[in-house]
Amino acid sequence: MQEEPSEGLDPIRLGFYASIGIEKGKPFDPDERMKRILTEAALVGDATARAVAFRTRMKQAYYYEQSSWQLPFVGGYRFLSQPGVLNHDAYIFYYFMATGVTPAMEEKMIGQGSQYAWTARDATGQALDGGKSYRLRLPPNIPVKSFWSVIVYDNQARSMLQTDQQFPSVSSQDKDLVVNADGSVDIHFGPKAPAHKANWIQTVPGKGWNTILRLYSPLEPWFDKTWRPGEIEIQP
Numbered sequence: 001m002q003e004e005p006s007e008g009l010d011p012i013r014l015g016f017y018a019s020i021g022i023e024k025g026k027p028f029d030p031d032e033r034m035k036r037i038l039t040e041a042a043l044v045g046d047a048t049a050r051a052v053a054f055r056t057r058m059k060q061a062y063y064y065e066q067s068s069w070q071l072p073f074v075g076g077y078r079f080l081s082q083p084g085v086l087n088h089d090a091y092i093f094y095y096f097m098a099t100g101v102t103p104a105m106e107e108k109m110i111g112q113g114s115q116y117a118w119t120a121r122d123a124t125g126q127a128l129d130g131g132k133s134y135r136l137r138l139p140p141n142i143p144v145k146s147f148w149s150v151i152v153y154d155n156q157a158r159s160m161l162q163t164d165q166q167f168p169s170v171s172s173q174d175k176d177l178v179v180n181a182d183g184s185v186d187i188h189f190g191p192k193a194p195a196h197k198a199n200w201i202q203t204v205p206g207k208g209w210n211t212i213l214r215l216y217s218p219l220e221p222w223f224d225k226t227w228r229p230g231e232i233e234i235q236p
Helices: 011-019 032-054 088-097
Strands: 081-082 114-119 134-138 144-154 169-171 187-189 200-202 208-220 232-234
Touching: 032 088, 169 200
Parallel strands: 187 200
Antiparallel strands: 114 208, 134 187, 134 232, 144 169, 144 208
């Protein structure tokens, strides 16, 4: 606010900032009353964003019917429900999880760029639980020219989940990746390692988690949906 030109923001947003004491050329020095208001507002805002992100009611937010896999962009990279109208839920979801966006991230570029699918729920719609074991099956012929990866994130911190593993991920670039006879890949999640530890991502009891499937240089079967990832299924 102090370093950037005010012309970079519209009058409505500048008015919102001014209403809580944030104005160009003036110190931000809230009194005790305003500190209480802002503290509560931050908590309510965080809770609202979590509700929007982890239990969205937007049908268009899902890649497939009866699936938990969600798109990162609803209404394009500008998150518009119609020309000039911001879709607040789509905007909140994306920026609660990520920090930057470009037009290229949503474009259909076969054999170039990247595509993303996100979920925080299992095949039955329940939240992913760090104390339980799950399996994700990626069918044969995963549609990438470069590589794919699956990374696990902490619901609370929204950063990569901190565990005993150096990286909470499985990737086609892993030298010890186990591929099934039919070309599919099973990825295991849970607090204890399964028989094939190479395909396992450790989770933490008491912590919820979410995951992103990334496809680098995606191919046509991803875009036409003739290939789709399995749902995350709870295991005994």
